[in-house]
Amino acid sequence: MRLAAWDASGGSIFAKKKARSRKGAGMREFLRDLARLRRWAWEAVATVLIGAGVLMLMQPFAIGLFTWSFGVILLGTVMFIIVSHFPE
Numbered sequence: 001m002r003l004a005a006w007d008a009s010g011g012s013i014f015a016k017k018k019a020r021s022r023k024g025a026g027m028r029e030f031l032r033d034l035a036r037l038r039r040w041a042w043e044a045v046a047t048v049l050i051g052a053g054v055l056m057l058m059q060p061f062a063i064g065l066f067t068w069s070f071g072v073i074l075l076g077t078v079m080f081i082i083v084s085h086f087p088e
Helices: 013-021 025-035 039-058 063-083
Strands: none
Touching (some): 025 039
């Protein structure tokens, strides 16, 4: 009976189940920190915006995306500068 609580890799099945049940907690924590104006969460959003702007700039398919790319990069950069003054 005791052996059933361990899987083939030697780890506890119960520990894996507990880790799986907490999977969505990361997104809840992220959204809560966005609402509380935490620096790390808003810096992540700004970084994603800068990356999306660069991808929009480099893609060869849609002129509309290329047109908006500079604005998205600028928005992400200004946002990063502003949120770098938020509390940790």
